[in-house]
Amino acid sequence: MIELQHVTKVYPSSPRPALDDVSMQIDKGEFVFLIGSSGSGKSTFLRLLLKEDSPTKGVIKVNDKTLNTMSKWQVPKLRRTMGCVFQDFRLLTNKTVAENVAFALEVINKPQRTIKRVVPEVLEMVGLDGKENRLPGELSGGEQQRVAIARAFVNRPLVLLADEPTGNLDPETSQDIMLLLERINRTGTTVVMATHDYHIVDSMRRRVIELNDGILSRDQSRGVYGLGR
Template identity: 75%
Template sequence: MIRLERVTKMYKTSTRPALDRVSVEVDKGEFVFLIGPSGSGKSTFLRLLLREDVPTRGNIFVTDLNVAKIPRRKVPRLRQRIGCVFQDFRLLSNKTVGENVAFALEVIGKSPTTVRKVVPEVLELVGLDGKADRMPHELSGGEQQRVAIARAFVNRPLLLLADEPTGNLDPDTSQDIMLLLERINRTGTTVLMATHDHSIVDSMRRRVVELDLGRVVRDEAHAVYGVGR
């Protein structure tokens, strides 16, 4: 599903690489935590997968696409295969819950019939059935993150990238969000989640890829956040 081959990313403003010869392979349907301190390269890792940026050296494959090499016009095709969830939800405040989710389909040209059919289904999946007409500010943080997840998942992506999705949520709500991500993972979608949340990583016992100063320092199945961290 994802393959990084000795990927290095240098930024002009920094003397050390943000990612340094990183090689990681993630299979279809895996659930992987990407951990590490601030500045370890987690965000760069996700940005490169999304082709927000290109690596200085190395190759990145998402399914059959060589992300670093694809022409600009094919980038939308890559991004349609990837769903994204962020710490700050990034919902459109002037649109209802239903419109927020529908937006992701409309902008890629899906027909109104498809939108009308799929949006209620995904809202039900994330536990927001009956709330399609609410505005984002009328929802709790957890519910807003569910809307963001619904929007990321509505196009049935092969890969879901989550960048600190529980960073703004209390422990109980975080747990609910993790259950939701787990349910999405069970549908066959690969989930890659960057996090600082020890308790979540420890309780889930999934594969952990740890970065430090741009290097992979640990890649372990069924792992915890780390002793003494």
């Protein structure tokens, strides 16, 4: 599903590589936590998977496609197989909940018929039925993140990338979001979640990949956040 072979990423502005000879494999349907302190390379890792950036060295494969050799016009096709969720939700504040989700389908040319069918379905799945016509500003943080997850999932991606999705939420709301991500994972979607939230990592006991100054320092199935904690 996702494969990195000796991937190194050096940004011109910094002498130290953001990722340093990282190799790993994530299989279809896995749930993976990506942990590490700020600046450890988590965001770079996610950016490389989305081909927002290219590695300096090494090979990246997603869905058996080699990203290194992928041409620019093929990138949108790759991203249609991936969903993204962020700490800051990134919703369009002037569009309603339903419009925000529909937007993701409209801009990739899905027929209106399909959009009318799948948007209510996914909103029900994330527990937002009845709030279709609200604006993001009228929702709580947890609800806004549900909208973002609905938007990321509505096109049934193979991979869901989540960059600290609970970073702005209280513990209880975070738990709800994790339940939702687990549910999405059970549909067969691979979930890669970068996080600092050790409560969540420790309670879920899923595979943990830890980055330390760009170096892969731990890859442990059913892991916890930190051994010393």
